[in-house]
Amino acid sequence: MEVMILMKDQVAKLYDELSGEYNFFAPVKEKGYVAYRKISNPKEIELNYFNSKIPPKEILFPQMEVLFEFKTDGKNVIEIEDRKDLDEKNILFGIRPCDAHSFDLLEKFFAFGDFQDEIFLKKRENSLIIGIGCNSPKSTCFCTSVEGHPFQKDDMDIFLVDLGDKYLVEGISDKGNNLIQQLSWLSKASKADTIKAKELAKKAEDLITTKLDLTNTSQILESNFGNEIWKEVSENCLGCGSCTFLCPTCTCFDVIDENDQYENRGRRIRIWDTCQFCLYTLHTSGHNPRDNNIERCRNRILHKFSYYPLNYDLIGCVGCGRCIQVCPVNNDLRTIINKINNIKPKEEENVSV
């Protein structure tokens, strides 16, 4: 497949051409941060950004999502109305490589074993990701430590490289290549363009200063459930949900039925939940296996760096650094990982609790 060029002032044209067929999601600036929103005017698109505050997982797995609606006769459910929008096609424009990779991790979770989450999986199938490489990763970024790269394109359908006033356009999947063919007005990239893209990739990689060694982390975690470091790691944690809500790979949710008794109707919704909250895993009996900060902090780390590797043979973190930036008490994930890596082998035998 040939590599093409999209001029930045042609992004509006791209939108105009595709917005009829697709819901067009793109980065927009709102209230001082960037978020991915379904846009109705290409002028809203923000092209100058590091990454979004809220990860784009919210496009396919929104914080609050109606699963179905129902009508009752006052007592019993008499009619269930399923979602009708799942066949709509989506363009996810401007996704960063770390977040593109997060979609694969989300998919692993929503298609685990016998449980196929139709709502998520259908939306995922109907979405086409146009990603953009990161020319200038942040100091908190560490994708290269979690099998990623600021120019990783495997998880996208179309990959763009920001060359200043234009984008280099590369089709990755069949879906992406077909779309590029449809956009006959794209010009061809010159050799100089592809060389520049390669240089930018190298430069971006060099800018990533955070290096975490995760070679043995999952193994260490397996045998240190009862280690003293969890007390240390959770010492100043407040138990809020900012790290998990703004994490592109966190998938926990709660399911709630909302009833409107006067109108004889209701809806079943799912909302984001987090292992940091007191209601998480609270049993009906009143017992909670994770009833304090120590257990909750440990769960977040184990989920990403032990359970994901065990269940899917993948690290459950994409290295975006959002949790590092937002933690109210600066409980830095990088420090936590280094502490885990420094557990002495002798202590590893201590498998109590």
Added chain:
Amino acid sequence: MGDIESENQNIENKIKELARNLLREKEVDVIIGYKKGTVPLSSSPVFITREEDVDKLLWNNLCYVNLANYLAPRIPTLYDEEGQKLKVGIVAKGCVGRALIHLAVENQINLENIKMIGISCNGIINRKRIEKEIGEKEILETSILGNNIIVKGRDFEKTFPFDEYMNELCKVCKVKSPPNVVDSCVGECLENPVIEDDFNDISDFESKTSEEKWAYIKDTLSACTRCYACREVCPMCYCNLCFVDQNKPIWFGKTTDFTDIFAFHFNRAMHLAGRCVACGACSSVCPMGIDLNIITRKLEKIVKERYNFTSGMDKETLPPMMSFSMDDNQEFMLEED
């Protein structure tokens, strides 16, 4: 005393000296203070138990968490192996001192087990405002130079005057040091600070029409993701089960529909009437940059005007929501025909 930069250095040195003495004399088992954050515009609460770690302690204008929160009963960190409650030393700016006093008034803590290292606070930086103004550039380093905040990135450097870029609540703060702590207090500490307040800072908001106020509230709160960082960082939000977590049955909607967001924030505000100590930690930590200071100040003003009460000033005066008096202003009651 000179500029903010030298004040900070002086405060930090004295904190270290007092903390070292408290640990050496075994007057306390642990010191709760702040240490340097790993990212710009941050700091991190730290628990120091050994004299040799005292040098980790820090004071600057980014010490935004109200450390009294760690003494509120729901956080179980402060017990030794036998389950005994530890004797605690705590770095206490004015609002931390106020929170501790108010928690004692509500019978949540015993001040006798707590040794305050008081400091006369010189204000906290409005980190969210600076983040917003810098926008899509990465801040790599911040420092205080003289009376200015210097923010540096890869290809920029910007200066913000400290006076203007303080938290709005710090700009009008009257209680810079913990009330009634004078003997172990750093800087100009007053035993009973005068708390006359004209609340001029919210007159712009108050002069708005109802529609404008509603629009402001809606615009401010709608970014909320309900991560509850505001609640968790609040020393007064110590309930074992918050009203919003009640689920047998559910009391409040849990969605991010604006109605539910609004219900959470306003019910939380109601619960803070006459209790909030105006530390501003809620706004400092909000990941979405929501600034709750207007709500906080309005609440403070209502309580001051109706009941002439300011929270956390002394252990003797009962707060209006914990007491009843025949003289209570209750013009809102409906009269019988």
